[in-house]
Amino acid sequence: MEIDWKSYDSGEFYDEMISSPGNPRRAARAIAGYLQRLSAKQLGRRQNAADLAIAEMGVTFTVYSEGTNIDRTWPFDIIPRIIPQTEWSGIEEGLEQRMTALNMFIHDIYNDQNILKDGIVPEKLITGSKSFLPQCIGASPRYNVWAHICGSDLVRDSDGTVYVLEDNLRVPSGVSYMIENRGITKRVFPELFRKHRILPVDDYPAHLFDMLASLSPRPLDYPEIVVMTPGIYNSAYFEHAFLAQQMGAELVEGGDLVVNDDDCVYMKTIDGLQRVDVIYRRVNDEFLDPEAFREDSVLGVRGLLRAWRAGNVALANAPGAGVADDKVIYTYVPEVIKYYLDQDPLLPNVPSYRCENKLQRDYVLANLATLVVKPANESGGYGMLVGPHASAAERNKFAGLIKHNPRNYIAQPALKLSTAPTICGQHVEPRHLDLRPFILQSDRTYVTAGGLTRVALRKGSLVVNSSQGGGSKDTWIVETGGN
Amino acid sequence: MLSRVAERLYWTARYLERAENTARLVKVYSYMMLDLPNGVGINWRQLVDISGAHEHFDRNYRSSGERNVIKFMLSDTDSHGSLLTSLAMARENMRTTRDLVPSEGWEHVNELYLFARKKLGAKTLPKDRYEFLSQIVMRCQQITGLLAGTMSHGAAYQFVRIGRNLERADMTTRMIDVGSTTLIAPGVELERLENRLWTYVLRSLSAHQMYRLYVRRQVRPERVLAFLLQDCDFPRSVGHTLGEIASCIEKRLPHNEEPLRAVLRLQRLVADANVEKLHTEGLHDFIDRMQLEFGDLHQQISGTWFSLELDDAVKPQ
Numbered sequence: 001m002e003i004d005w006k007s008y009d010s011g012e013f014y015d016e017m018i019s020s021p022g023n024p025r026r027a028a029r030a031i032a033g034y035l036q037r038l039s040a041k042q043l044g045r046r047q048n049a050a051d052l053a054i055a056e057m058g059v060t061f062t063v064y065s066e067g068t069n070i071d072r073t074w075p076f077d078i079i080p081r082i083i084p085q086t087e088w089s090g091i092e093e094g095l096e097q098r099m100t101a102l103n104m105f106i107h108d109i110y111n112d113q114n115i116l117k118d119g120i121v122p123e124k125l126i127t128g129s130k131s132f133l134p135q136c137i138g139a140s141p142r143y144n145v146w147a148h149i150c151g152s153d154l155v156r157d158s159d160g161t162v163y164v165l166e167d168n169l170r171v172p173s174g175v176s177y178m179i180e181n182r183g184i185t186k187r188v189f190p191e192l193f194r195k196h197r198i199l200p201v202d203d204y205p206a207h208l209f210d211m212l213a214s215l216s217p218r219p220l221d222y223p224e225i226v227v228m229t230p231g232i233y234n235s236a237y238f239e240h241a242f243l244a245q246q247m248g249a250e251l252v253e254g255g256d257l258v259v260n261d262d263d264c265v266y267m268k269t270i271d272g273l274q275r276v277d278v279i280y281r282r283v284n285d286e287f288l289d290p291e292a293f294r295e296d297s298v299l300g301v302r303g304l305l306r307a308w309r310a311g312n313v314a315l316a317n318a319p320g321a322g323v324a325d326d327k328v329i330y331t332y333v334p335e336v337i338k339y340y341l342d343q344d345p346l347l348p349n350v351p352s353y354r355c356e357n358k359l360q361r362d363y364v365l366a367n368l369a370t371l372v373v374k375p376a377n378e379s380g381g382y383g384m385l386v387g388p389h390a391s392a393a394e395r396n397k398f399a400g401l402i403k404h405n406p407r408n409y410i411a412q413p414a415l416k417l418s419t420a421p422t423i424c425g426q427h428v429e430p431r432h433l434d435l436r437p438f439i440l441q442s443d444r445t446y447v448t449a450g451g452l453t454r455v456a457l458r459k460g461s462l463v464v465n466s467s468q469g470g471g472s473k474d475t476w477i478v479e480t481g482g483n
Numbered sequence: 484m485l486s487r488v489a490e491r492l493y494w495t496a497r498y499l500e501r502a503e504n505t506a507r508l509v510k511v512y513s514y515m516m517l518d519l520p521n522g523v524g525i526n527w528r529q530l531v532d533i534s535g536a537h538e539h540f541d542r543n544y545r546s547s548g549e550r551n552v553i554k555f556m557l558s559d560t561d562s563h564g565s566l567l568t569s570l571a572m573a574r575e576n577m578r579t580t581r582d583l584v585p586s587e588g589w590e591h592v593n594e595l596y597l598f599a600r601k602k603l604g605a606k607t608l609p610k611d612r613y614e615f616l617s618q619i620v621m622r623c624q625q626i627t628g629l630l631a632g633t634m635s636h637g638a639a640y641q642f643v644r645i646g647r648n649l650e651r652a653d654m655t656t657r658m659i660d661v662g663s664t665t666l667i668a669p670g671v672e673l674e675r676l677e678n679r680l681w682t683y684v685l686r687s688l689s690a691h692q693m694y695r696l697y698v699r700r701q702v703r704p705e706r707v708l709a710f711l712l713q714d715c716d717f718p719r720s721v722g723h724t725l726g727e728i729a730s731c732i733e734k735r736l737p738h739n740e741e742p743l744r745a746v747l748r749l750q751r752l753v754a755d756a757n758v759e760k761l762h763t764e765g766l767h768d769f770i771d772r773m774q775l776e777f778g779d780l781h782q783q784i785s786g787t788w789f790s791l792e793l794d795d796a797v798k799p800q
Contacts, residue, residue, distance in 0.1 A: 232579050241582055251582070256487050268486040270638060270788040271737045
């Protein structure tokens with residue numbers, strides 16, 4: 001499996017490492033040269049070492065359909081994805097701008113609703129949205145920030161433009177893989193870290209902790225911060241445990257918490273009840289509080305919303321924040337940025353068609369074979385149609401779905417997602433990928449250096465989700481200045 | 484420490500201990516059945532009674548022959564008391580407390596469960612029953628030792644110790660109850676029969692050798708009773724297990740008044756027992772009373788630290 005970049009060709013796609021056969025991009029030149037000098041045996045040995053390290057660390061991802069075998073390792077490709085720092089700082093700025101505007105939007109929606117009154121976003125879109133929670137109207141979380149932790153998915157098209165594909169403002173996952181991936185690369189390629197200036201990513205838990213602490217309703221040196229998980233059967237349980245451990249926070253389930261008559265949240269410990277100040281909750285809105293939302297939820301805590309509204313506990317993310325990551329609302333984000341910040345978006349949206357609009361819907365229905373159709377309220381790549389790869393029957397099914405409930409669908413041209421060299425059996429081949437950076441926001445904003453690169457391991461596939469056969473790569477933000 | 488986590492560790496230890504005791508019990512009982520004369524009054528059915536799950540057995544099995552009873556005790560996954568259920572429950576509880584237990588602990592419990600499931604999952608019961616049961620006992624002991632040797636002896640470990648010792652005390656009294664069986668065997672001298680039965684009781688608790696070493700007298704029911712109930716040094720004697728529980732509760736855990744009172748009451752009950760008299764009458768009732776007290780101790784532990792039902796515990800600090 002010796003690498004020869006001259007025979008590596010990503011065709012019409014933008015490749016993150018090699019600009020044309022034999023020519024690595026500037027920021028990737030050193031590592032491309034290094035990889036090419038490794039013998040097949042050396043390269044294979046390093047991939048094996050990485051696989052072993054993963055098994056050892058127990059990086060696992062649950063897939064619901066696997067029944068009792070709930071732990072499965074998530075494939076990792078050792079060739080890192082390289083982004084020059086000069087480019088990254090622009091992306092970082094764009095993400096900060098986007099998060100700031102989105103948080104202003106959410107706060108406005110649950111309070112004055114100016115953006116609706118001014119007719120920028122149609123009111124019926126909000127009131128008709130499953131993710132708009134009337135129970136949250138009038139609430140004002142600290143700093144008026146609702147989405148404290150966001151994972152935005154970025155993709156690059158064939159001309160090199162980076163687009164925001166979607167924002168995940170509910171309970172985005174994957175950050176633990178970003179950190180563990182870096183740990184593995186350091187073990188596998190220690191010498192490369194000496195040659196390159198690569199921005200670190202392992203300070204994320206410390207930033208997360210500081211951000212959460214800044215939300216505490218009590219001015220304490222050591223606020224009680226907990227990570228709330230739906231439990232062992234959740235696909236991201238590993239991550240919940242990992243983050244709790246890294247922050248030194250307690251990992252709790254709904255049953256561990258109780259809201260007392262004083263509208264404060266307590267956790268049940270062997271010392272009795274202990275007040276909780278901040279909950280980093282990884283439980284979805286609808287299961288958070290059977291008193292306020294789904295009555296049958298056993299994952300939540302009765303009265304939690306009451307305690308939050310009374311300002312006695314901080315919830316990150318705040319309930320209702322998902323109103324801004326609805327895929328239809330997504331199409332309005334450029335207008336949202338303009339409206340609140342009076343700025344042009346630094347990061348573009350993928351051009352999108354709103355199926356609720358008759359003209360646009362007709363276009364979508366006539367062009368299903370070239371479009372990607374997404375439901376407004378799903379994540380994890382579930383329930384979407386990738387037109388170019390779908391059968392006629394699947395396209396017909398979606399045509400029906402769209403006609404039945406146009407508000408629930410948007411469509412986008414199928415982007416030519418960028419590729420990066422990936423080890424596939426005995427060869428290195430281009431595979432499509434995306435990038436999920438994580439943004440933390442309270443009174444300050446922090447963006448991870450890079451993020452989680454997800455790669456579609458099947459040849460030609462555009463679906464990078466871990467639940468559907470994707471893998472991941474380490475992401476390097478590389479300083480190139482002075483060279 | 485979270486109450487839920489404390490509770491899961493407690494149950495992990497109880498189920499592990501239960502698995503070990505079940506394996507030990509079935510093994511020794513099988514030997515005993517080979518050894519005692521027919522019609523003596525001891526039969527397979529009594530094994531079901533010792534396990535305390537006779538209602539489930541009666542609902543699901545037509546006869547109480549060896550085959551059924553062994554299946555019920557070892558591989559019946561619908562029965563709360565079977566070896567396989569105990570191991571599955573130990574595994575489930577430990578899986579969710581993995582972050583507090585040394586990772587080898589989880590790996591061993593997981594492997595042990597998979598091993599037992601493979602052996603017991605087959606249509607026919609393992610042919611090498613004795614070998615299999617010995618392995619289960621040994622591997623449970625290994626896990627106990629691993630936790631003792633690698634886990635910090637803080638609050639979390641105390642719940643492991645409490646669970647293990649309470650389960651052990653419970654099983655020891657159940658075994659003693661076997662000795663209260665009225666033996667009928669025309670033509671055989673009663674005293675000899677009795678002694679043989681009590682020797683098996685000792686063996687089923689791995690207590691025979693230590694009895695020999697420390698009591699140094701012929702096996703007689705009242706001496707065995709004293710050894711298994713009141714001895715403070717033998718780890719499977721009720722007196723010792725209660726001492727362990729008391730020390731965990733008293734030294735390391737908060738709000739311990741109620742549970743401590745329950746242990747002290749049990750300790751007094753055991754210390755005051757007149758073994759000479761118990762042997763000839765009232766042993767079964769005495770054991771029943773102990774069982775109730777164990778249940779109460781569990782309620783106190785659970786109410787104080789797990790469910791926070793008791794008034795003292797619920798008050799916010």
